[in-house]
Amino acid sequence: MIINPDQILNNNKTDQTLHQSQFKNLATLLNQQKVDVNQILQKLADFQVAIPSWALGAGGTRFGRFSYQGEPSSLEQKLEDIGIIHALTKTAGAVSLHIPWDIPSDYNAIKEKAESLAIKFDAVNSNTFQDQPDTTESYKFGSLSNTAQAVREQAIQHNIDVINIGEKLGSKSMTVWLADGSSFPGQSNFQTALSHTQDSLKKIYKQLPDDWKMFIEYKPYEPSFYSTVIQDWGTSFMLANECGEKAFTLVDLGHHLPNTNIEQIVSTLMLKGKLGGFHFNDSKYGDDDLTVGSIKPYALFLIFNELIYGMNNNPQNPELSWMIDASHNLKDPLEDLIQSLEAIQTAYAKALLINQKQLKEAQINHDVVTCQEILQNAYQTDVRPLVREARLREGGAIHPLKNYRSLSVREQLIKERGKDSVATGL
Numbered sequence: 001m002i003i004n005p006d007q008i009l010n011n012n013k014t015d016q017t018l019h020q021s022q023f024k025n026l027a028t029l030l031n032q033q034k035v036d037v038n039q040i041l042q043k044l045a046d047f048q049v050a051i052p053s054w055a056l057g058a059g060g061t062r063f064g065r066f067s068y069q070g071e072p073s074s075l076e077q078k079l080e081d082i083g084i085i086h087a088l089t090k091t092a093g094a095v096s097l098h099i100p101w102d103i104p105s106d107y108n109a110i111k112e113k114a115e116s117l118a119i120k121f122d123a124v125n126s127n128t129f130q131d132q133p134d135t136t137e138s139y140k141f142g143s144l145s146n147t148a149q150a151v152r153e154q155a156i157q158h159n160i161d162v163i164n165i166g167e168k169l170g171s172k173s174m175t176v177w178l179a180d181g182s183s184f185p186g187q188s189n190f191q192t193a194l195s196h197t198q199d200s201l202k203k204i205y206k207q208l209p210d211d212w213k214m215f216i217e218y219k220p221y222e223p224s225f226y227s228t229v230i231q232d233w234g235t236s237f238m239l240a241n242e243c244g245e246k247a248f249t250l251v252d253l254g255h256h257l258p259n260t261n262i263e264q265i266v267s268t269l270m271l272k273g274k275l276g277g278f279h280f281n282d283s284k285y286g287d288d289d290l291t292v293g294s295i296k297p298y299a300l301f302l303i304f305n306e307l308i309y310g311m312n313n314n315p316q317n318p319e320l321s322w323m324i325d326a327s328h329n330l331k332d333p334l335e336d337l338i339q340s341l342e343a344i345q346t347a348y349a350k351a352l353l354i355n356q357k358q359l360k361e362a363q364i365n366h367d368v369v370t371c372q373e374i375l376q377n378a379y380q381t382d383v384r385p386l387v388r389e390a391r392l393r394e395g396g397a398i399h400p401l402k403n404y405r406s407l408s409v410r411e412q413l414i415k416e417r418g419k420d421s422v423a424t425g426l
């Protein structure tokens with residue numbers, strides 16, 4: 001299913017009058033505060049988040065997976081689903097492929113399809129956390145860190161294959177996330193595992209094209225429950241430094257222990273020019289992969305404040321790769337992604353309202369109360385009319401979710417693909 005822009009224009013007509021009055025009110029208020037509304041609208045329009053190819057079907061938990069009807073069963077269909085979200089939100093102009101789940105059979109056809117839907121190929125992701133039918137070695141006890149050289153070599157080669165696939169599509173980065181670790185004390189030698197991982201990453205890095213970036217993701221636990229080889233940002237940062245200038249740390253919001261100050265991690269990495277990628281999701285306890293902004297929207301706002309500060313003040317840090325890394329085991333995956341994109345744009349818009357000059361002055365004067373007031377004033381502002389206006393100017397929907405339902409997208413997809421179609425992935 002491909003959404004015709006006229007359908008969106010038509011649906012917008014019903015919402016246009018109310019939206020214009022709400023936007024006018026907010027713009028007047030912001031103008032009084034000397035906020036450059038047009039500049040914020042442009043920043044919102046420019047902000048594009050990649051959708052991972054595994055997020056378009058229902059996700060499972062370790063207890064089970066309940067399918068969602070009309071799931072995309074091929075890469076073409078996955079791109080079409082992202083095309084639907086992008087047409088409505090104008091924020092999802094990229095896809096992040098997972099290999100080997102989504103190896104194109106016809107590269108030109110896939111590239112053409114993506115181009116016709118205005119979708120770019122963002123970072124490609126390797127997978128050494130599952131065994132594949134055509135491989136000889138098992139990753140049960142680790143991949144890049146495994147004590148067996150044959151396993152490490154197979155995992156290194158897989159990552160190199162992923163780079164080659166990404167190159168054919170026009171990707172410019174790869175993400176490495178390892179499930180490597182141990183579940184019991186004494187099971188693994190920490191130093192040996194880390195040394196092997198470093199050596200393996202360096203071998204992959206050697207094959208990285210000059211204009212590519214490598215992102216190293218960290219995670220404190222799961223699927224291993226006692227230790228993870230790349231457990232935190234410090235380990236990732238160290239590995240990235242040892243690999244070289246094209247290697248960076250990737251922050252996934254869910255990959256922290258409860259109450260970790262993620263905004264400070266973001267800030268530290270950007271100061272050092274080593275934050276490369278960012279995965280959005282939300283969580284209550286662990287790597288829950290819930291809809292962005294559904295649990296801790298204020299934390300997301302504080303993280304965006306540091307990201308914006310970094311984007312404005314740290315030319316040593318590269319442009320970031322943004323991706324939603326969530327799983328949808330209850331909701332319609334496309335509706336869940338639309339909600340996540342809305343939450344991202346909202347948090348970004350609120351953080352853009354923070355008066356950085358006034359905040360700096362209050363910090364220098366040790367005026368703690370004013371510092372808090374500046375942040376909270378921005379956070380309490382209802383920025384939804386701004387987000388809607390940014391979308392509208394790009395040809396998107398004023399209300400993407402409402403549009404999605406009124407266009408009966410899911411019903412259409414079920415008609416096209418059937419009730420039993422299942423997406424590849426987790």
Ligand SMILES: [Mn+2]
Pocket residue numbers: 217252279325
């Ligand atoms: Mn992630």
